[in-house]
Amino acid sequence: MEFKGMTLKERSAELRDKYWEGVLNARENGKKIAIAGNPVPTDFLSAMNIEMIFPSNISATCSVRKVATELCEVAHTYGYPSYLCSYGQTHVGDILMGDETISPYGKLPRPDFIVGSTGQDWNIVKWYQNLKQIYDVPLFLIDVPFVHDDASPDFLASAKKYVKEQLKDLVRFLEEQTDKRFNYDRLQEATALTKRLHEVWRAILDKRRNIPSPFTFFDMIMDYLFPVRYMRGRTEGIEFLELALGEIIDRIEQKTAAVPGEKYRLHWNGVPIYFGIGSLSKKLSTHNAILLTGVYELVSHYENVNPSRPIDTMVDVMLGAYFGRGTKFKIDSLVKLVEDYSLDGILMQSSQTCKAYTIGLQDIAQAIKEKTGVSSLSFEGEACDEKLFNQDTVYSQIDTFIEILDKQDRK
Amino acid sequence: MKIFNNIVDRPYETLAKWKEKNRRKIIGCMPMHVPEEIIYASGMLPATIMKGNERITLADKYVHPYVCSLVRSKFDLLLKGKLDFLDGIIFPDICDIMQQIPDIWRIHSPIPFQYNLGLIAGNLSAPTKKNYLVEQLTLFKNSLEKTFGEKITDEELRQAITVYNHNRSLLQELNQLRRNNLIQLHAKDFVYIVAASMLMPKDEHNKLLSNLLSRKALQDVDFNADAKVRIVLSGNMCDCPSTDLLRLLDELGAIVVDDDLYTGSRYFVDQVDNTINPIDGLAQRFINSVPCPNKYDVDADYADYLLSLVKRAKANGVIVLVTRYCEPAGYDYPSLKDKLFKEGIPQMLVETEYIVGNLGTIKTRIEAFIEMLRGVV
Secondary structure (H helix, E strand, O other), X not given: OOOOOOOHHHHHHHHHHHHHHHHHOOOOOOOOEEEEOOOOXXXXXXXXXXXXXXXXXXXXXXXXXXXXXXXHHHHHHHOOOOOOOHHHHHHHHHHHHHHHOOOOOOOOOOOOEEEEEOOOXXXXXXXXXXXXXXHXXXXXXXXXXXXXXXXXXXXXXXXXXXXXXXXXXXXXXHHHXXXXXXXXXXXXXXXXXXXXXXXXXXXXXXXXXXXXXXXXXXXXXXXXXXXXXXXXXXXXXXXXXXXXXXXXXXXXXXOOOOXXXXXXXXXXXXXXXXXHHHHHHHHHHHOOEEEEEEHHHOOOOHHHOOOOOHHHHHHHXXXXXXXXXXXXXXXXXXHHHHHHOOOOEEEEEEOOOOHHHOOOHHHHHHHHHHHHOOEEEEEEOOXXXXXXXXXXXXXXXXXXXXXXXXXXXXX | OHHHXXXXXXXXXXXXXXXXXXXXXXXXXXXXXXOHHHHXXXXXXXXXXXXOOOOOOOHHHXXXXXXXXXXXXXXXXXXXXXXXXXXXXXXXXXXXXXXXXXXXXHHHOOOOEEEEEOOOOEOOOOHHHHHHHHHHHHHXXXXXXXXXXXXXXXXXXXXXXXXXXXXXXXXXXXXXXXXOOOOOOOHHHHXXXXXXXXXXXXXXXXXXXXXXXXXXXXXXXXXXXXXOEEEEEEEOOOOOOOHHHHHHXXXXXXXEEEEEOOOOHHHHOOOOOOOOOHHHHHHHHHHHOOOOOOOOEOOOOHHHHHHHHHHHOOOOEEEEEEEOXXXXXXXXXXXXXXXXXXXXXXXXEEEXXXXXOOOOHHHHHHHXXXXXXXXXX
């Protein structure tokens, strides 16, 4: 891609435009369009030259542009209660509005089929089942078993075999849908590119160990995250992130802090409040607090795929996903994050529209406090529906939390 | 009915006494889809964990108020020591709550044996899915054997399946009688008969139910079915519907002629094929079982199934019961609403928490709904 002379924001926009252009021109270019969930092994779809629409991207973007609340209301009229996954509500509301949609993406192209996956939560299956009914297209669902803390070796062996067999079934499904033989060479190439993309991504994330950090979690989700989630198996994202990594290294050398006077380094445990990112960022800056880490780095570790064994290694990545693991695993992951990034506090967000990310937070917060001395703030957040978020209450809670951190001795 | 009422109204006291008297172990099963036959074959009693009938107090410290109130209630019972008599507890993969709660449960639970039962989701007709489910049921059986030291033979499994299939047949017979206006049952009675089956040894329930079916007392030639409004109750409440609501239907002159409830037809409508390997048979039953919001079969059409049930029962209307914050039910409702509307079948949605108590505004809405249906009838 041609990024020369562009700022980060300009490059980011260029990347997203390139991706979306590919989707809009798919049929003209003889390509199929799939709705692809997260986490779906997109390298398999890339291998068959399939363009992908990611509902989570659609919904998050609608929320950033502050149109998601209205789309959720359309979903309520349809018959959805307000406490369903608000990504799902936003996306379905968007589809139902059709030509009249207020989404910045405009009317979504009709997919040829849908590929979904559990591994983050189960109720996503219901959302995708609804999409199948709305569009009347085939749906292939990869069921990734939940790995509890007490999972036995026999269970793990059974679960691995199950996911592997489903990936083979996915290959057959894609062959049927595209009427082409599966391109294993292309799968290897896509896997190698995904691996490289995520290696650069991890190198970027690592730079936050620097005190002060050269970038915030907000920078991460607004600028760096897009190709990591939505352009795997391609080259453009790698170029984009390599440029970004260079700039980040420069900032460290110049001792440029993302938040001048950085004092409190925080983790955000929950789906971001996309419609309130700007103001939350400013709010935290007033306290010299930096939102440093978040859930996206905890989920799938695609840097662990191996192009010479793409199926087997993808099985391991899918079964290892953070939200498909038990509470002890989550606690250990968060403790490691606290230690690696010298975190001072955790914003432990619960949400009535995201129960999979909410259950157990009380016990998790307590365990982290016992193991690291780091405190958590429990608060109610929300990804898309502004009516479910009380900014005044949450901001007041943040003020109090920072006062507590100020008084505490840290380990 | 007295025995059934006693068990369902006071499940934990009754079970604890049963355990003491019979010196047998009890394995608690969280709803739904646990293959109880495997537990029954081992000589232990599988008992469905029902909600409590008291205010939730302790659970709110660990679980948010918008987590399924049925689960919160059960967690509250655990924290209060009301489930200490259980020798084990099974958590089936039926929703996000059931997947996420076991690890938290374990932190606070003294129950010695806890098992997470993997079920399947997706395109359930694929051989891959059945193979995995058979493996999971086998692992479950092995785990029971290892923990409790009793081998579970195929023959014992077949015998358990025979007893369970007989129970299903008897409940099916009872359901058919009410659907065809050949008996009059209070709405609550039918739910309690099914729920009691979940809380007592199946062979004993079979005896009581056979006795009930053979008694002429069930048949009331004066009950004038034609004057009643025929209702189908639908919902996956993972528990009994509110008894206040069920009594209200009786008072308003409505009869429940069929249902799609967990403590209803969904518990008994599917038999296990006992001519094949028993574990295979149990897996196949799950795969073939009627559509259910908590059975993640992406190729099934739950609304179509409910529609056919409603038409067969010649119902005038449907009351859809949803536990507040239940996501699977929430996702299925629009399609249900749409299909019933297109067929001209009136429906109303009743959303409840686990204890309804005073029905409040729900009472007014149900009264209006039944009156509207009566006008049409």
